[in-house]
Amino acid sequence: MAAIRTARERAREELTREIKAEARRQLGVEGAQKLSLRAVARELGMVSSALYRYYPSRDDLLTALIIDAYDALGEQVEQAVAAVPTADTRARWVALCHAARAWALASPHEYALVYGTPVPGYSAPQETVVPAARVPMVLIALLDDTVGRFELEAAPRPLRGPVAQQMADLAAQFAPSLNPVLAARGVAAWAQLFGLISFELFGQFVGSADPADGLFDYSVEDLADHLGLGPAVGGDGRAQS
Numbered sequence: 001m002a003a004i005r006t007a008r009e010r011a012r013e014e015l016t017r018e019i020k021a022e023a024r025r026q027l028g029v030e031g032a033q034k035l036s037l038r039a040v041a042r043e044l045g046m047v048s049s050a051l052y053r054y055y056p057s058r059d060d061l062l063t064a065l066i067i068d069a070y071d072a073l074g075e076q077v078e079q080a081v082a083a084v085p086t087a088d089t090r091a092r093w094v095a096l097c098h099a100a101r102a103w104a105l106a107s108p109h110e111y112a113l114v115y116g117t118p119v120p121g122y123s124a125p126q127e128t129v130v131p132a133a134r135v136p137m138v139l140i141a142l143l144d145d146t147v148g149r150f151e152l153e154a155a156p157r158p159l160r161g162p163v164a165q166q167m168a169d170l171a172a173q174f175a176p177s178l179n180p181v182l183a184a185r186g187v188a189a190w191a192q193l194f195g196l197i198s199f200e201l202f203g204q205f206v207g208s209a210d211p212a213d214g215l216f217d218y219s220v221e222d223l224a225d226h227l228g229l230g231p232a233v234g235g236d237g238r239a240q241s
Contacts, residue, residue: 012054018044019054020068023061027109032119037061059122062113066124067131069110074134076103081138089150090229092142097193097220100135104197111201115194136190137174143186143227144175150228156181182227189223 022040030039037058041051055061080099084092104111113119114132143150159167159180167180170187196219199205200212209215 016054019051019061020064023065024109027065027113032062032113032116032122035062062119062122063125063128065110066114066128069107069114070128070131070134072107072110073100073103073114074131074138076100077135077138081142086145089142089145090224093139093224093227093229094220096135096138096142097216097223100193101197101200101216104201108201111197115198116202139186139190140174140178140183143182144178150179150182151230152179152181152228159184185227189227192219192223 019040022043023035026035026039026043035058037051037055038048040061041048044051055064077096077099080095081092084095086092104115158164163184164180167183167187171178171180171183175183196212196216200210200216205212205215
């Protein structure tokens, strides 16, 4: 019986992959708003009732695709950052940015699903939160890395009003030693990073900065300056040239 169950599990996993692959294909052709379980079932030669045993609704299938997209992006970013020496915080930031852009350019429809126009009538469930946080958590860890060399100006613009409490709460939850000003700049840098990627992917740089390689490289380094990310630090604590 165990062997039979294992075979069934393998068959289910394979069909699940086929369902999601067809759904991704339809994302590229029709967009997320027109994703249909019936259309997916028809293309796979299945009856709709059989597909409903895997995904009871379109929203369940969308959620699975969203989680896969966030996980794929997160894995690519995590691996890119991990490949850079810990002491070179600036290079780790650059690796993060370029890995995110590379994934988006290679997977434009999945990127649009998670960072594009919201799908009408769809509300992402709680299970998408952890996958969605993978890239931000890499950035938070990078900014909170005491091995890194941060050079914020002596008197940075102070945080006032609600944002001061928001950044204090953010730091307290994820990185208690993180300077709230650096937390605020990190959130803004994260938004600008994905804004740059979105503008490039959705054709907003045509006529101004297309191709966008040069602008992206410049912006990544400029954001590194704003975050106070210095060059790599050697074992003696001195910056490496």
